[in-house]
Amino acid sequence: MPELTFYTHPMSRGRVVRWMLEELAIPYKTEIMSFGAEMKTPDYLAINPMGKVPAIKHGDTVVTEVAAICTYLADRFPDKGLAPPVDSPERGPYYRWLFFMAGPFEMATTATAYDWRIDDSNVQAVGCGRLQDVIGSLEQALSTGAHICGEQFTAADVLVSSYL
Structure with missing residues (x-):
């Protein structure tokens, strides 16, 4: 190796x-x-x-x-076992949440930390949207099971848990 x-x-x-x-x-x-x-x-x-x-x-x-x-x-x-198999239906949500945390979540929390304005005048142009929408999406996903992508703990759970 x-x-x-x-x-x-x-x-x-x-x-x-x-x-x-x-x-x-x-x-x-x-x-x-x-x-x-x-x-x-x-x-x-x-x-x-x-x-x-x-x-x-x-x-x-x-x-x-x-x-x-x-x-x-x-x-x-x-x-x-930290990723669903490539042919698994969980692979889509796995990718979604890996890159959701690296993209919209991180951008929205950074914008909030630095008091950058995201409001009605620019929300459509800002890739992350509003912080409350980002948090709401994550809360909804986390309410459905033990892990972000179903029953298996994955790299996506590492990212999600690291930022919470």
């Missing part, structure tokens, strides 16, 4: 990736990065040209962005 290196900072979204790695119970090496100059070195920019964490390098494969990393890991280690 190729070596897996996890690049992170303790105060980053890397906590979500670390949880995913621990759920998988696979060996990995952690590189703790400092915000600022260390993430902008040529060596790290070769891993992530954005100069941000988290990122993983698995053999020759580099993946950045929390939802992409979790999706990659779940698919790369299917025996761990």
Whole structure:
């Protein structure tokens, strides 16, 4: 198995990736990065040209962005059961909630945290919509069962639980 290196900072979204790695119970090496100059070195920019964490390098494969990393890991280690099978009806909701958390949920909560205005004048143009709609959608989905995508705990549950 190729070596897996996890690049992170303790105060980053890397906590979500670390949880995913621990759920998988696979060996990995952690590189703790400092915000600022260390993430902008040529060596790290070769891993992530954005100069941000988290990122993983698995053999020759580099993946950045929390939802992409979790999706990659779940698919790369299917025996761990953290993704519905590709031909499963749960695969659609699984993708939906992985990317809902990385997209609308994160944008809506960030907009709220920074007091960015989302109102009737711009709500149609803002991909996340209003925070109350995002929260309502998530609450409705969580009210239907033990996990976001049915009976199986998945990478989508890791993302959902990490942000709540």
